[in-house]
Amino acid sequence: MPLFDALARDTRHAFRGLIRDRAFAVTAILTFALCLGANVALFAVVNAVLIRPLPYPHAEQLVTVYNRYPKAGVERAGASVPHYLERRAGVAAFAEAGAFRPSGNTIGEAGSPDRVESMNVTPSFFRVLGVTPVLGRAFTDEEGFYGKNNVIVLSDGFWRQKFGGDPGIIGKTVRMDGAAQTIIGVMPPNFRFGTNKPQLWTPLCFSDDDRKPDHRHANNMAMIARLKPDANLSAAQSQVDTLNQQTFAQDPYAKIVLDAGFGTTVGDLHESFVREVRPVLLLLQAGVLVLLLIGAVNLTNLLLVRASARSKELSLRQVLGAGRMKLARQLVTETLLLAMVGGILGLGLGWIGLRGLVLLGSDLLPLAGRVGLDANVLLIAFGATIGFGLLLAAPVVWHSIHGNLATALSVESRGGTTTRAAHRLRHSLIVAQFALAFVLLAGAGLLGLSFTRVLAVQPGFQPENVLTGQIPLPWSNYKEPKLRVAFTQRLEQELRALPGVTSVGLSSMVPFGGNVDQNAVSIEGRALAPGESLQAHYTGGVTGDYFAALGIPLQEGRLLTDDDTAKDLAVCVIDADVARRYWPAGGALGHRLFRGVPSEKEPPFTIVGIAGVIKQNDLADRQAPGAVYFPYAKYASLGIMVTLRTAQSPAAAGPALRAAVLRVDPELPVEDLMTLTARIDESLVNRRSPLLLAGLFAAVALLLAAVGLYGVLAYAVAQRRREIGVRMALGALPQQIRLQFLGLGARLVVAGAVLGGIGAWLTGRAMANLLFGVGAVDATVFAATAAVLTVVALAACLWPAARAAQVPPMEALRGE
DSSP, rough: OHHHHHHHHHHHHHHHHHHHHHHHHHHHHHHHHHHHHHHHHHHHIIIIISSSSSSSSGGGEEEEEEEEEEGBBSSSOOOOOHHHHHHEEEEEEEEEEEEEEEEEEEETTTTTTTEEEEEETTTTHHHTOOOSSEEEEEOOGGGTTTTTTTOOOOEEHHHHHHHHOOTTTTOOOEEEEEEEEEEEHHHHHHHTTTBBSSEEEOOOOOOTTTSSSGGGTTTEEEEEEEEETTHHHHHHHHHHHHHHHHHGGGOTTTTHHHHHTTTEEEEHHHHHHHHHHHHHHHHHHHHHHHHHHHHHHHHHHHHHHHHHHHHHHHHHHHHHOOOOHHHHHHHHHHHHHHHHHHHHHHHHHHHHHHHHHHTTTTGGTTTTTOOOOOOHHHHHHHHHHHHHHHHHHHHHHHHHHHSSSSHOOOSSSTTTTTOOHHHHHHHHHHHHHHHHHHHHHHHHHHHHHHHHHHTTTTOSSSTTTEEEEEEOTTTTOOOHHHHHHHHHHHHHHHHHTTTTTTEEESOOOOOOOOOOOEEEEETTOOOOOOOOOOOEEEEEEEESSSSHHHHOEEEEOOOOOHHHHHHHEEEEEEEHHHHHOOTTTTTOTTOOEESSSSBBBOOOOOEEEEEEEOOOOTTTTTOOHHHHHGGGGGOOOOOOEEEEEEEEEEEGGGGHHHHHHHHHHHHOOOOOEEEHHHHHHHHHHHHHHHHHHHHHHHHHHHHHHHHHHHHHHHHHHTTTTHHHHHHTTTTHHHHHHHHHHHHHHHHHHHHHHHHHHHHHHHHHHHTTTGGOOOSSOOOOHHHHHHHHHHHHHHHHHHHHHHHTTOOOHHHHOOOO
């Protein structure tokens, strides 16, 4: 088999050559491995989250259905029970539809309760996804009604952790929220839905009130559906739009919601999961691809330098009879061998990089459980390795077998220097390196400046020394609002007695807690203009020293007090944003507003105070919907948020808080216990992680560009050593030689900076939605990037230029 014999000989020859030139081989392999490893790690995430279909049968048929009210400032509002029931029965394109609501349940006996994440789902939920339990069964339609819903399905992880993986668990009962629940199923180990990580599922039931027409826009759950095999998104969207038009006749709020721009979107479920993370992941993937290009350019320069050093050897082999195809095959084999070794090492670095991405929050991404080096990632990595190996070999082959044999063999030629075309090629590659490095460095600078400006935003409250936690109240024990109010009063007394606690606030929400509702309000006596919509504002119920605990300032009037909750008064406090929206000239105190539309069921609330504006979910929130605070008695949710301001470290008050809750009700746990500063820090993960990765990519790119520039200049000095000696013998001064090479480096860097500036401007425009308080072009960032590149380039040029100025004329003239 002569072909395989030839390949084996070429491989052995290439291996021996790389062993002889160990410094070059190690540099090239590490460069390729580093660039490929970064791409492998990030592509594994992109592949799992953005490319691979959802892990359900015929995932392309799965859709999400949600309402929106854009004129009221609500782009995504979920679905209501009436809408869900109507669409499930009336949309022919849907083979099946389901609904779900993230929740939590208390597991365990009195005195040692444990809160677990759960999800309320309709019995059809698992049928929509096409997933069945590995043990037992899923919910039946009959179990979707109150009185028959005392059944649960466990996740595989919770089953193994809590029950030791007992295969006889089906049919056993567990105490949950103070009542016995029967375990009927265990889901597969890899089952996950979006970013939710429930440990168990319970039936989602609808009351008679939930089904009434006046709850048509409650939007208190999410809806998914599976399309029929012969249906598509456009058909489903058209049918839902038609159904909406038909139901307006029974909708008591038809005019109001139409003025708010009401509409329903039927969208791909996968796209719904990844819509928020897609821009960031694509940006980072583009960044590591640029890094790979910089590495490829660097390797091309290294290989060209090595080929120039071997030009006499290769030319001699041609003179002695070696064909061009044989030499080309040998050079390609050497380059592929380098790429393959670098690729194997790059896979290892990619696996390590995946572990590092977990520390940056990749486990919080939707579908993150599937991230790994699967067959797709390995295949792409192998293809990229072979492809880049062949691309890197092309210029080397062209340079090595198309040169002038007589010139290459002449020892008396101009120092054995390479042709002008080769010089231009290497210089062009250096310019490309610095241009790409400029793009990465400027992009990282824009992200860094944006992050700095986000950190500079004042949240409107004082987060230091504040501890927050959530206490879930089970429906079975706290059905009536008066029972929840009584619990808050008893708990407040216990918490005020804790040592070191200076203020106690109880509420239905807390800033950066992810539980702030948005609801519309109506102003008494203020008629809407034609086409004008009600506006949604942050709303919640508070009691105790909520404003003092958070440090929210009072601007006018008074704050809500315990008496407002105890006496069930219809009063409220608004923030300055709401006051400016409806009363721009002032005078908001004493006016009254309704929650939602005016109704005889609930009297209007009198505005008794105006508080300062605070950030509720994101420091970089550009919207200003404003907030309305009601007495807790008027907004008695089943989840109570505790806010404690302490004189000492807030984390130290955690055990005392848990003990106080157990004294009031031994069956209630405290979950999501965090300091307020930790909540703010957690909200910045989506900005901090891309910044750290972009900075890392930029640093590596800068290093590669500097090494590339140093290599080209150092090689130029070595190649032109005889020429430099002649010039110095004829009177050239060392500083003139030094300036010549510094000038060459400066010209290459300036050309790279100009091209990089254009690329950075385009990159800034692409990143516009990810930036805060920063434009696509920022003079400070661009100037700093140019300065850093200049310093790095100067450092890379100094040593070769100094060596050129120190060439002894007689030594250079004596030999090669």
